[in-house]
Amino acid sequence: MKCPFCGSLDTQVIDSRVNEAGDAIRRRRRCAACDKRFTTWETAELRPPQIVKTNGTREDFSETKLHEGFRRALHKRPVPTELVDAAVDRIRQRLLTLGEREVPAREVGELVMNELKKLDKVAYIRFASVYRSFQDVEDFRDVIRDIDQ
Numbered sequence: 087m088k089c090p091f092c093g094s095l096d097t098q099v100i101d102s103r104v105n106e107a108g109d110a111i112r113r114r115r116r117c118a119a120c121d122k123r124f125t126t127w128e129t130a131e132l133r134p135p136q137i138v139k140t141n142g143t144r145e146d147f148s149e150t151k152l153h154e155g156f157r158r159a160l161h162k163r164p165v166p167t168e169l170v171d172a173a174v175d176r177i178r179q180r181l182l183t184l185g186e187r188e189v190p191a192r193e194v195g196e197l198v199m200n201e202l203k204k205l206d207k208v209a210y211i212r213f214a215s216v217y218r219s220f221q222d223v224e225d226f227r228d229v230i231r232d233i234d235q
């Protein structure tokens with residue numbers, strides 16, 4: 087592993103430990119040339135599925151886009167970033183463990199709604215009203231009833 091500071095190839099692992107979840111190994115490395123230290127992570131490569139949009143086009147799953155969606159729904163709502171990060175992570179994990187090569191965007195939308203429902207009810211209604219583009223008053227009533235449970 088090349089030193090990110092000086093580019094020397096002479097680096098050594100000085101410590102290596104498995105993270106708490108047991109799915110990654112963290113290694114501390116030291117560069118023999120410049121003596122600086124840095125960290126590398128080793129994780130299993132899992133490929134998230136392609137997202138199939140309603141118009142039939144496919145796109146790569148994007149954690150950034152997911153974050154953006156949450157950010158928009160949670161605009162000016164008192165929800166800590168850590169909770170949003172955890173929600174995004176749960177959705178990503180869920181998609182990975184599905185082991186599917188393609189997943190409909192609708193399904194991702196439902197996962198987002200489930201998370202928002204737990205995070206913030208106002209944001210949930212905000213997202214649901216746009217996402218489901220409430221066909222009629224009955225739909226809206228269903229969502230309101232949903233969050234009361």
Ligand SMILES: [Zn+2]
Pocket residue numbers: 089090091092093094117118119120121122
């Ligand atoms: Zn170096």
